[in-house]
Amino acid sequence: MAKKFKVTIDRDGCISCMACVSLCPEVFEMNEEDGKSQIVEKYRVGGDISTGSVPSDLEDCVKSAAEACSVTVISVEEVEE
């Protein structure tokens, strides 16, 4: 069973500090219209910009971003595939 990680961004609370994008650009990017963080297209679930599914080699990346988010709107949850 491969480990995967579900990543969600509560975008309403994002303060556009870009910490997540700096630490983990493989998964996070800024939305050009509202200036808030979103999941890059490659890892989106069902086209939802606030929900992603990433492989385990990006675990450290997404967790460091979640820890760095000062308003704690990023959550990372381990899921079994």
Ligand code: SF4
């Ligand atoms: S670190 Fe948090 S507040 Fe900052 S851009 Fe990312 S999601 Fe938004």
